[in-house]
Amino acid sequence: MISIFPSLLSGAVITLQLLVSSMFFGLIIGLIFAILRINKNPIINKFAYGYSYFFRGTPLLVQLYLIYYGLANIEFLRNSFFWVIIKEPYWCAIIAFSLNTGAYTSEILRSAFQTIKKGYIEAAQSLGVTKKITFYRIQLPIAIKQSLPAYGNEIILMLKGTSLASVITIMDLMGEARKVNVLTFKPFEAFITAGIIYLFITFIIHNIIKYLEKKYGFQT
Amino acid sequence: MELLSFGDTGWGDELFFATLMTIAVSIAAMAIGFIFASIFTPLKLSKNKTFNVIGNCYTTIIRGVPELLVIYLLFFGGTGAAMYVASIFGYDGYIEINAFITGALAIGIISGAYSTEVFRGAILSIDKGQFEASKVLGIKKYIQFYKIILPQMLRLSIPNLSNVWQITLKDTSLISVTGLVEIMRQSYIAAGSTRDPLFFYSVAAVLYLILTFLSMKLINKLEIKYSKGY
Numbered sequence: 001m002i003s004i005f006p007s008l009l010s011g012a013v014i015t016l017q018l019l020v021s022s023m024f025f026g027l028i029i030g031l032i033f034a035i036l037r038i039n040k041n042p043i044i045n046k047f048a049y050g051y052s053y054f055f056r057g058t059p060l061l062v063q064l065y066l067i068y069y070g071l072a073n074i075e076f077l078r079n080s081f082f083w084v085i086i087k088e089p090y091w092c093a094i095i096a097f098s099l100n101t102g103a104y105t106s107e108i109l110r111s112a113f114q115t116i117k118k119g120y121i122e123a124a125q126s127l128g129v130t131k132k133i134t135f136y137r138i139q140l141p142i143a144i145k146q147s148l149p150a151y152g153n154e155i156i157l158m159l160k161g162t163s164l165a166s167v168i169t170i171m172d173l174m175g176e177a178r179k180v181n182v183l184t185f186k187p188f189e190a191f192i193t194a195g196i197i198y199l200f201i202t203f204i205i206h207n208i209i210k211y212l213e214k215k216y217g218f219q220t
Numbered sequence: 221m222e223l224l225s226f227g228d229t230g231w232g233d234e235l236f237f238a239t240l241m242t243i244a245v246s247i248a249a250m251a252i253g254f255i256f257a258s259i260f261t262p263l264k265l266s267k268n269k270t271f272n273v274i275g276n277c278y279t280t281i282i283r284g285v286p287e288l289l290v291i292y293l294l295f296f297g298g299t300g301a302a303m304y305v306a307s308i309f310g311y312d313g314y315i316e317i318n319a320f321i322t323g324a325l326a327i328g329i330i331s332g333a334y335s336t337e338v339f340r341g342a343i344l345s346i347d348k349g350q351f352e353a354s355k356v357l358g359i360k361k362y363i364q365f366y367k368i369i370l371p372q373m374l375r376l377s378i379p380n381l382s383n384v385w386q387i388t389l390k391d392t393s394l395i396s397v398t399g400l401v402e403i404m405r406q407s408y409i410a411a412g413s414t415r416d417p418l419f420f421y422s423v424a425a426v427l428y429l430i431l432t433f434l435s436m437k438l439i440n441k442l443e444i445k446y447s448k449g450y
Contacts, residue, residue: 057386057432058425059393061404066425069417156284163286167397174288187296195285195293202284 004180004193011176012197018090018162018172022097023155029098030105034143037110048106055103060161063100068092068168093165101158108150112143145216152209156202163198173197223414224423231410231420238406239427245324245392245402250385252328257335264340275336282333287391291326295398298322323395331388338384342376343369375446382439386432393428403427 036048055063071077071086085091116139124134166175177194181187226232256278264275282290295317302315346369354364396404407424411417 054425054429058428059390059404061393061396062421062425062428065404065408065411065417066421069411070421071418073416073418160286163288164394166288174286174292177289178292181292181296185300187293187300191289191293191297195281195289198286198289199281199284 004184004190007176007180008173008194008197011171011173011194012201014171014175015159015162015165015173016201018093018097018165018170019155019159022094022101022162023158025094025098026101026105026158029102030109033102033106034109034113037106038113052103052106055100056107060096060100060164061167064093064096064164064168067096089165089168089170093162093168093170097158097161097165100161101154104154104157105151108147108154109143112147113139115146116142148209148213148216152206152213155205155209159198159201159205223410223416223419231406231414234406234410235403235423235427238401238403239431241400242389242392242402242427242431245320245327245395245400246385246389248320248324249327249331249388249392252324253331253335253384253388256329256332257339260332260336261339261343264336265343279333279336282330283337287327287330287394288397290330291323291394291398294322294326294329295319319395319398319400323392323398323400327388327391327395330391331384334384334387335381338377338380339373341380342373345376346372378439378443378446382436382443385435385439389431389435390428 163174180190407420411420
């Protein structure tokens, strides 16, 4: 049990790397699409809706396979400079995870934007605050505060999602656990130890979000 | 389009049966999940501390570890455990547990944890006065549950159960790693033998979208039907 611990921990580092980078890109994508979703233009609106519908309606595994195996099929991409990125399973995983979490994040932020009381915006307008400042200083902070609990759940879902990286040969925590299982034929030790590490990470994320909620929580 | 034709030359019929398999696994997993939920929801709601801890452990652990881990644990561990039990009875051969059963069980355990939370929330949102009123009227506990609480609980939990169903449907794609031929596995096979992964994984994505779209329509109808009186 102790001997397998170092290899699992090295896998956990990869898992955390995948999680942090995909959450970072996902947040940016989510924010952009949330803004597109509340846009009044029906074409932009439909496009953003289609994006989130596709990524929320299909399994993450399909998206991962589409990007890892599928994109390599396109001749044009293989000859372009993108090939440097999409030939690496690590980057493919980050692209797939970011796009997936971006879709969920955009939904979370959109509902947060829509639940902001109209009075705030009207008050800002009547005080002569410009639209840009209203958005950056009033709407955005409130939306972020309001969506903290849901976003915390999304981070935990994504942590579980990163385990799929192991099926495209990335040696993350799950991949290391699989390797240990194959080498030692002790499935219970390998997978239960990995499970405990996953639970530990979940526990930490949960508590960080709880702390942030307490500190910046928004009372309506 | 030729690749999707039915018969020996295309993958249409294979993908069709794979879709049926996905639906079958999802329904089986959902049913197993309900069994787990009906065991653990009372535990989570009971006043006994030990029962509470057991119920909370189940939902916290299952919702905190990756779905893939549960599947691997059951798939690799289940075979070992079955062989160990068989060796006690003097059978030393190799036993392979059916991929459908392990898959449905694994996804069922996961969806059970989500369903437990949904049912718990639904029961807690029922007005307390109803419990008290039925107590005052001298209605027995189990009649109170079957005639008063259960119907309301089911109605209240339809919207959230539809989310659980979507999660379950998408989780079944993970069973493909154990070799069960559902949409994901069939597309993997087809992509491997035709060397056209882009096309077949797109087809898989569309099939999943159709499934989620149709089930959403169906559940919406159910929801309207059961909230008629309100």
